Amino acid sequence: MRVTLKDIADAAGVSIMTVSNVINGRHARVSAETTARIQRIVGQLGYVPNGQARSLAAQTSQLIGLLVPAGHGSLAITPHHAEFLGQAERQLRRHGYHLMLRGIAEPREVAEALRSWSLDGAILLGFLDEDIDRLDRRTIGSIPVLAIDSYSANPLTIGVRSDDVTGARLAAEHLLSLGHKNIVFAGPTVHNAGVVHERFLGFQQALHQAGIPDPAVETADTTHADGVTLGRRLLDTHPHATAVFATADILAIGIMEGLTEAGVPVPQRVSVVGFDNLDISSYTTPKLTTVAQDITGKAVEAVTRLLAIAENGEHPSAPAVLDVELISRMSTAAAAS
Amino acid sequence: MRVTLKDIADAAGVSIMTVSNVINGRHARVSAETTARIQRIVGQLGYVPNGQARSLAAQTSQLIGLLVPAGHGSLAITPHHAEFLGQAERQLRRHGYHLMLRGIAEPREVAEALRSWSLDGAILLGFLDEDIDRLDRRTIGSIPVLAIDSYSANPLTIGVRSDDVTGARLAAEHLLSLGHKNIVFAGPTVHNAGVVHERFLGFQQALHQAGIPDPAVETADTTHADGVTLGRRLLDTHPHATAVFATADILAIGIMEGLTEAGVPVPQRVSVVGFDNLDISSYTTPKLTTVAQDITGKAVEAVTRLLAIAENGEHPSAPAVLDVELISRMSTAAAAS
DNA sequence: CTGAAAGCGCTTACAG
DNA sequence: CTGAAAGCGCTTACAG
Numbered sequence: 001m002r003v004t005l006k007d008i009a010d011a012a013g014v015s016i017m018t019v020s021n022v023i024n025g026r027h028a029r030v031s032a033e034t035t036a037r038i039q040r041i042v043g044q045l046g047y048v049p050n051g052q053a054r055s056l057a058a059q060t061s062q063l064i065g066l067l068v069p070a071g072h073g074s075l076a077i078t079p080h081h082a083e084f085l086g087q088a089e090r091q092l093r094r095h096g097y098h099l100m101l102r103g104i105a106e107p108r109e110v111a112e113a114l115r116s117w118s119l120d121g122a123i124l125l126g127f128l129d130e131d132i133d134r135l136d137r138r139t140i141g142s143i144p145v146l147a148i149d150s151y152s153a154n155p156l157t158i159g160v161r162s163d164d165v166t167g168a169r170l171a172a173e174h175l176l177s178l179g180h181k182n183i184v185f186a187g188p189t190v191h192n193a194g195v196v197h198e199r200f201l202g203f204q205q206a207l208h209q210a211g212i213p214d215p216a217v218e219t220a221d222t223t224h225a226d227g228v229t230l231g232r233r234l235l236d237t238h239p240h241a242t243a244v245f246a247t248a249d250i251l252a253i254g255i256m257e258g259l260t261e262a263g264v265p266v267p268q269r270v271s272v273v274g275f276d277n278l279d280i281s282s283y284t285t286p287k288l289t290t291v292a293q294d295i296t297g298k299a300v301e302a303v304t305r306l307l308a309i310a311e312n313g314e315h316p317s318a319p320a321v322l323d324v325e326l327i328s329r330m331s332t333a334a335a336a337s
Numbered sequence: 338m339r340v341t342l343k344d345i346a347d348a349a350g351v352s353i354m355t356v357s358n359v360i361n362g363r364h365a366r367v368s369a370e371t372t373a374r375i376q377r378i379v380g381q382l383g384y385v386p387n388g389q390a391r392s393l394a395a396q397t398s399q400l401i402g403l404l405v406p407a408g409h410g411s412l413a414i415t416p417h418h419a420e421f422l423g424q425a426e427r428q429l430r431r432h433g434y435h436l437m438l439r440g441i442a443e444p445r446e447v448a449e450a451l452r453s454w455s456l457d458g459a460i461l462l463g464f465l466d467e468d469i470d471r472l473d474r475r476t477i478g479s480i481p482v483l484a485i486d487s488y489s490a491n492p493l494t495i496g497v498r499s500d501d502v503t504g505a506r507l508a509a510e511h512l513l514s515l516g517h518k519n520i521v522f523a524g525p526t527v528h529n530a531g532v533v534h535e536r537f538l539g540f541q542q543a544l545h546q547a548g549i550p551d552p553a554v555e556t557a558d559t560t561h562a563d564g565v566t567l568g569r570r571l572l573d574t575h576p577h578a579t580a581v582f583a584t585a586d587i588l589a590i591g592i593m594e595g596l597t598e599a600g601v602p603v604p605q606r607v608s609v610v611g612f613d614n615l616d617i618s619s620y621t622t623p624k625l626t627t628v629a630q631d632i633t634g635k636a637v638e639a640v641t642r643l644l645a646i647a648e649n650g651e652h653p654s655a656p657a658v659l660d661v662e663l664i665s666r667m668s669t670a671a672a673a674s
Numbered sequence: 675c676t677g678a679a680a681g682c683g684c685t686t687a688c689a690g
Numbered sequence: 691c692t693g694a695a696a697g698c699g700c701t702t703a704c705a706g
Binding site: 002046048049050051052053055056061066070073074075076077079081082083085086087089090093098099100101102103111112115116117118138141224253254257260279280283284285296299 | 339383385386387388389390392393398403407410411412413414416418419420422423424426427430435436437438439440448449452453454455475478561590591594597616617620621622633636
């Protein structure tokens with residue numbers, strides 16, 4: 001049926017040990033001619049090593065898990081996550097690792113996910129900081145775990161994220177430079193931690209430096225629908241507002257639609273800035289001004305750091321922080337005087 | 338270190354066989370009290386079976402591969418693919434299977450991907466029919482392989498797709514009913530096979546029935562940029578056109594933008610219909626009329642059929658064909674007279 | 675440079 | 691109802 005080391009060994013008239021050495025590139029232990037002969041047979045028979053057997057014997061799986069919250073339905077893979085996923089798979093493949101994608105419906109499933117396939121490491125994508133905080137030795141064991149976009153201080157995990165404070169500051173400064181003084185901050189609940197909170201801090205910082213008091217805050221989920229709702233009534237609630245900073249593009253796009261529906265011209269009456277620079281943010285009318293994250297950079301950093309720990313036990317103390325960039329497009333303009 | 342069957346067996350004072358039987362729910366073979374005792378210990382020690390060892394011994398991995406073309410860069414996961422991915426993972430998890438995500442840069446990697454982890458089956462997402470056609474026994478072996486959106490006649494694979502002919506026909510009939518007679522078909526090369534060809538056939542069919550000759554065809558890649566380019570010059574090339582049917586939403590959205598740039602009002606002067614019903618298609622201005630695919634249905638069918646073969650050897654002969662639906666929005670209107 | 679032995683953590687018949 | 695033996699396909703020391 002399937003071709004095994006033994007089949008190669010028999011065909012070559014050597015032991016499976018020797019074949020194993022050739023397969024694994026330990027050329028110093030095998031003569032050049034034997035190596036050549038074995039390699040030829042391997043090619044002819046189409047031998048592919050059995051990952052399970054290898055993992056079991058070598059006590060390392062070359063497997064990295066990508067864990068994503070699942071709720072009761074399917075994985076909620078945002079466009080932003082999809083791009084990260086693609087980049088991460090590529091980086092792992094380049095390093096000879098494979099990716100297992102796993103939805104997590106309940107916290108206890110994390111332990112099971114990590115152990116059932118002897119993962120060499122795991123990347124957590126889209127989890128809340130409070131979930132990351134709760135991860136303990138009993139669930140994680142000694143497996144390196146990396147959390148994307150996390151501000152958790154959990155020493156058992158390492159973080160890879162964007163410079164959210166700077167990103168929000170750039171957005172605010174852009175609006176301030178256009179003469180806006182009455183800016184609404186829109187996003188999910190501003191916890192006292194997490195990505196949204198950091199963006200709020202950066203935003204607030206810039207306003208304070210310009211001598212402007214705290215912005216009005218509007219709570220909205222990171223969905224298009226919530227954006228539309230907020231946009232429709234924005235000027236009812238905040239009649240003097242001339243700009244909105246939303247913590248996500250998808251929300252900003254909804255807000256633009258709601259404003260337009262309500263007869264409020266964007267950007268002439270109200271400017272809108274988002275965060276993420278999704279592909280679709282340049283397909284809207286007007287095209288969205290936003291803060292771009294370095295998704296490729298996140299994936300590269302995540303994989304590099306995770307494998308460094310898995311292979312060499314190096315445990316970096318500081319999280320990786322990726323640069324952000326303001327992308328100025330058509331949804332922002334000088335404040336109406 | 339890690340908790341094994343042996344640890345449980347020692348703690349319970351039984352053989353590993355008995356523990357194995359309990360873990361695998363073969364309750365008929367173990368007394369109720371022994372079962373209870375073992376289950377308690379399993380819970381206390383946090384035992385998780387070792388997937389690799391299980392695969393190796395049982396000759397079945399409970400692993401399904403999701404193979405995606407990778408080119409030289411990262412996986413190109415479209416929003417459409419991301420949603421399928423999430424749904425497929427969910428279905429697999431419900432059935433106790435796990436998903437390996439694997440980018441394929443060269444055709445020969447398929448064989449390696451299937452064998453290296455003893456996959457019980459594989460789903461091919463985003464491959465061209467010509468790639469599917471070339472799959473042979475030597476690469477596939479006896480592993481069930483299912484191709485999404487494929488019209489390949491390769492008997493070694495099974496297909497799951499939307500009813501593309503009907504979808505295109507619905508789009509055409511919608512435009513015809515609005516009085517359009519001069520409609521441009523826009524999409525990638527209309528091969529003599531594949532999804533695009535089927536959509537062309539359905540489209541053509543509807544026109545013929547209405548006594549209208551073959552539509553003008555414009556070749557464009559399935560990208561926003563190609564759509565913009567096409568939209569800008571559409572009326573230069575086809576001065577009498579009053580409508581466009583694009584084989585993908587992303588392309589249609591680009592076309593709308595190009596038309597608008599060129600000063601052509603959509604839908605007053607030119608109507609546009611897409612295909613896919615992406616989330617973003619309702620965020621554009623105007624919102625896009627399009628043909629919706631049943632992505633959840635695709636995932637359910639794909640997983641159900643794949644596992645039926647993997648577990649029972651049932652090989653369905655006919656491909657699964659999912660229903661489509663026209664979503665009428667704001668990008669289509671009565672033909673200008 | 676080459677190989678025999680032990681073991682990774684399970685399951686599959688089979689015997690009691 | 692319970693268990694001893696063999697084996698899945700590899701790798702890891704270790705011996706020659």
